[in-house]
Amino acid sequence: MIAEDLLGQRIGPYTIEAILGSGGMAVVYRARHSRGDAVALKVLFPPPGAGKEMRTRFEREARTAMRLRHPAIVHVLEAGQTGGRAFMAMALVEGESLADRLARAGSLDETTATDIAWQIADALDYAHRQGVVHRDIKPSNILLAADGRALLTDFGVALALDDLALTRTGHTVGTPAYMAPEQANGQVVDGRADLYSLGVVLYQMITGRTPFRGNTPQVLHAHVYDLPPSPSTLARVSPGLEAIILRALAKDPAQRFLSGAAMAQALTRLSDQTTPLPASGQTKRSHPWWLWPAIIIPVLALLGVFISLSFTSVTLTSTSTPRATPTAWATPLPTFTATVPPTASPTPTLLPTAPPTATATPTLSPSPTPILATDTPAAVPIVANTPTATSPPPTATPCPVPITTTLTIALDNSGSAALGCPRTEAIIVNAAQQPFENGLMLWREDVNVIYGLRPDQTWFLTGDTWREDVDPSEDPTLTPPNGLYQPVRGFGKVWREQPGLREALGWATAEEKGFTVVIQEFAGGTVWQEAEGQGGVILLNSGYYQASGF
Numbered sequence: 156m157i158a159e160d161l162l163g164q165r166i167g168p169y170t171i172e173a174i175l176g177s178g179g180m181a182v183v184y185r186a187r188h189s190r191g192d193a194v195a196l197k198v199l200f201p202p203p204g205a206g207k208e209m210r211t212r213f214e215r216e217a218r219t220a221m222r223l224r225h226p227a228i229v230h231v232l233e234a235g236q237t238g239g240r241a242f243m244a245m246a247l248v249e250g251e252s253l254a255d256r257l258a259r260a261g262s263l264d265e266t267t268a269t270d271i272a273w274q275i276a277d278a279l280d281y282a283h284r285q286g287v288v289h290r291d292i293k294p295s296n297i298l299l300a301a302d303g304r305a306l307l308t309d310f311g312v313a314l315a316l317d318d319l320a321l322t323r324t325g326h327t328v329g330t331p332a333y334m335a336p337e338q339a340n341g342q343v344v345d346g347r348a349d350l351y352s353l354g355v356v357l358y359q360m361i362t363g364r365t366p367f368r369g370n371t372p373q374v375l376h377a378h379v380y381d382l383p384p385s386p387s388t389l390a391r392v393s394p395g396l397e398a399i400i401l402r403a404l405a406k407d408p409a410q411r412f413l414s415g416a417a418m419a420q421a422l423t424r425l426s427d428q429t430t431p432l433p434a435s436g437q438t439k440r441s442h443p444w445w446l447w448p449a450i451i452i453p454v455l456a457l458l459g460v461f462i463s464l465s466f467t468s469v470t471l472t473s474t475s476t477p478r479a480t481p482t483a484w485a486t487p488l489p490t491f492t493a494t495v496p497p498t499a500s501p502t503p504t505l506l507p508t509a510p511p512t513a514t515a516t517p518t519l520s521p522s523p524t525p526i527l528a529t530d531t532p533a534a535v536p537i538v539a540n541t542p543t544a545t546s547p548p549p550t551a552t553p554c555p556v557p558i559t560t561t562l563t564i565a566l567d568n569s570g571s572a573a574l575g576c577p578r579t580e581a582i583i584v585n586a587a588q589q590p591f592e593n594g595l596m597l598w599r600e601d602v603n604v605i606y607g608l609r610p611d612q613t614w615f616l617t618g619d620t621w622r623e624d625v626d627p628s629e630d631p632t633l634t635p636p637n638g639l640y641q642p643v644r645g646f647g648k649v650w651r652e653q654p655g656l657r658e659a660l661g662w663a664t665a666e667e668k669g670f671t672v673v674i675q676e677f678a679g680g681t682v683w684q685e686a687e688g689q690g691g692v693i694l695l696n697s698g699y700y701q702a703s704g705f
Contacts, residue, residue, distance in 0.1 A: 158182040161198065167237045169244060171194050180209070185247065199241040213604050216516060217243040219287060220310040221539040226277035229298065229308040244469070245308070247411070250301045251676065253356070254294035262363035265396060266426075271297065271358045273422040276557065279353065280415025282310065283346035292352035293333045293361065331374045332365045342664070347408040347622040350418055354403025354411075359398070364388040366404065370696055372616055489629040513699040556580060559675055560639040574679035583686055586672040589646050592639070592661030595702070596646045597683070599674075599693070604647055609659055614700045621645040635662045642667065 161171050161184065169186040175195060176183045186196035208440045217234035224230065227413045232248065233657045234243040275297060282289065289310055298306045329338050335351035338344050354631055359365050366383030399421050405411045412418040554576035585600040593610040603619045621644050628643045630651050635641050639662035642650045646667055650657050671686040680695040690704030
């Protein structure tokens with residue numbers, strides 16, 4: 156069944172009138188109760204084979220949201236199932252989403268952005284005090300009513316849906332562009348993760364972009380390790396609001412606002428002290444009621460004018476992003492100066508070579524904390540750029556960081572062009588691998604993450620969350636066919652908890668083994684090669700991989 160098939164149909168006491176929006180597994184309709192009340196009706200469209208668990212979670216999370224009563228939270232009226240289809244009825248908000256507003260306007264003036272952030276921070280403070288953490292704060296989940304109210308929606312429901320998606324496909328719960336570092340790590344989160352996400356939304360409202368860009372692994376890595384560009388390098392913003400944004404985006408939850416109330420109070424104090432700067436090319440909106448004191452007190456108004464004038468000369472150009480690099484043991488390797496070919500032609504090929512000298516003894520001691528958890532990056536094919544016959548001979552440009560001589564994987568022009576120059580020097584780390592019927596799993600000790608290589612030549616990354624004192628090593632109810640193996644420990648946990656991945660990879664064809672690997676990160680991906688052996692893999696940022704010898 157498709158979404159349009161329900162138009163004019165009844166679900167419970169509701170008659171469906173129109174489609175308001177849709178997501179990956181649900182559609183929101185405008186519907187009318189038999190009493191005549193118009194509502195927003197969210198109807199679950201589970202993928203084939205999802206079973207009853209998704210519907211159960213959908214209803215349970217909806218019931219949790221039903222007890223939240225706050226002016227800035229969309230009220231959930233009821234939830235249930237009828238005819239095998241789960242639904243949730245919500246108050247209908249006439250207006251648009253913040254995502255739609257930003258798509259149309261680009262950015263917002265400081266007054267409007269502060270007003271929206273204050274309302275959502277107050278709503279989050281209320282929800283957190285009720286024991287509810289949203290975990291998916293983003294512009295599409297913030298509705299802007301025609302009367303100026305900002306309302307938070309999808310409380311917990313997105314978590315219920317994405318949580319089940321996680322167990323089937325390896326996707327991280329939440330939206331990567333707005334995800335707190337601890338959420339990206341797969342760790343337990345509290346309300347401060349929501350405040351980080353709200354900080355991202357506020358950053359976007361002011362600058363017109365999110366702090367970090369790139370594919371999913373790059374964005375999640377940046378949330379964990381990189382410092383965002385200062386908002387004042389991208390847009391006009393008062394120093395007080397910039398300080399609030401950067402505090403909300405602190406990597407350490409203890410350095411953020413401790414509650415939504417604290418963040419809302421900081422926004423209120425800011426409005427009482429300054430006249431916010433308008434976004435470039437925009438006219439400032441009228442002040443909402445809670446900003447009136449800043450307008451009617453002459454002294455503060457004059458102070459605001461002074462601050463506004465003093466910041467008209469702020470430079471609107473981006474600066475390089477400072478990085479907070481994680482600590483990991485690593486051994487630098489010999490290097491040579493390399494050049495990057497300017498053209499791209501065939502698909503990269505990994506050619507086996509003689510094994511290099513052994514440098515370390517493989518071990519499998521687990522790291523205590525997972526560093527990164529991400530969903531599968533979108534697969535983007537590499538397009539060759541072939542020069543014309545009249546083009547002048549290209550001049551090779553040396554890479555600032557040389558390619559290590561230990562990497563003996565032979566790359567043709569297209570592979571080199573896709574990787575670009577190295578970003579870091581090569582290191583030697585402990586690792587583990589396990590082959591499967593239709594793919595491979597790799598584990599990297601220094602950052603404690605697991606890579607999955609699928610049969611369709613795409614790869615994914617997730618944190619290794621297996622703990623010996625908490626998690627079972629294997630599932631005794633699963634029996635592999637003769638000659639095959641059930642993966643154990645970290646590989647086994649990922650394989651067991653993600654049935655979609657289990658179906659894609661099949662059973663293990665050998666037991667896991669430890670080894671040492673030479674790793675060098677490039678602008679376009681990461682290259683692995685066994686320190687003892689001929690196996691190697693190129694993990695491209697596009698989501699594809701090339702492997703040989705594993």
